[in-house]
Amino acid sequence: MDEEFFMRDAVAVAADLLGARLLVHDVGGVIVETEAYRQDDEASHSHRGPTRANAAMFGAPARAYVYRSYGLHFCFNIVCETGSAVLIRGLQPTHGLETMAQRRGLADPRRLCAGPGNLCKALGVTKLMDGMPILSPPFSLALAAEKPAIVSGPRIGISKAVDLAWRFAIEGSPYLSKPLRPAER
DNA sequence: CTCAGGATGATCT
């Protein structure tokens, strides 16, 4: 796992991150759900070019892009090639379950890290981590030993570019924020 | 300076 991995199309990285183990201060688990956002993407914060808020998306790859959502929650992304990033939407908790349960005020492992806001709360991710390299402490990222079976579908919570199937998940995972059904026919 | 609008989540119907 090195910076090269992230110097690619965010859509490819989003798919390849599934099954990887993400920890923050030794708390976290296996990535089961991601979404890709690119600069040529109407739904992306980077679409209108660099600003103070999205500066991290235009910085070095393999760094965190953390923003506040709806005034209440944080969302955690990993920056890929310039102007693009992968939103981490769900983990299967494996490390520090007790800490997560305490931070979240519940114990159900299927809900602890389901959704970007919940995930950040469980892992203690805040705006302070915006721009930090995710290949060094307090972060830890290790790719999957074996590639899991994945599915893709439309992204969640956006109003533009809704037709792009840039949400990725491990097939059949019970840890998703919402079920993902492969495109219909 | 004002102000609308979110890459959400919990709760209620």
Next chain:
DNA sequence: GATCATCCTGAGG
């Protein structure tokens, strides 16, 4: 499915 809590930022006057 609808509502709402609550905070910036970026856009426009």
